[in-house]
Amino acid sequence: MGAVRKVASYLGLGIDQEDRYYDDEEYVEDEYMPASERAAKRWRSTVESSRIVMVQPLKYNDAPTIGQHFREGQTVIMDVTGMPMPEATRMVDFAAGLAYGCEGRIERIADRVFLLAPSHVEIETT
Incomplete structure (x- = not known):
């Protein structure tokens, strides 16, 4: 516990709402959590899912569909074989940023076909 929090606790001021985070639908007091860990908690799936979604976007405007599935x-x-090369490149860049931002992984599994795996999914290559 930090010095400011000790003093606030001693004075009976308690912990502010900002110093708490949700864990399984209830507040949990936390001494300190780096921003990277808070972001990881936010993107971590609450239910272990074994569902794999196949998406074949035809235009870059289909990107939100990929993002929605991945964030869930x-x-x-993601199969971008039906897209023109410039749009396919943009889509792969988007997917790479999405995977990086949500602490997942992106792997090329075939020509113009990519696997986006959330952080809780292990990928083995042989």
């Missing part, structure tokens, strides 16, 4: 903790196979 689902593994996504």
Whole structure:
């Protein structure tokens, strides 16, 4: 516990709402949590899902669909073979940023086919 929090606790001021986070639908007091850990908690799936979603976008405007599935903790196979090369490149860049931002992984599994795996999914290559 930090010095400011000790003094606030001693004075009976308690812990502010900002110093708490949700864990399984209830408040939990936390001494200190780095921003990277708070972000990881936010993106971590609450339910272990074994669902794999296959997406074949035809235009870059289909990107939100990929993002929605990935943020829900689902593994996504993205096939960009039906897209023109410039849009396919943009889509792969988007997917790479999405995977990085949500602490997941992106792997090329075939020509213009990519696997986006959330952090709780292990990928083994042989």
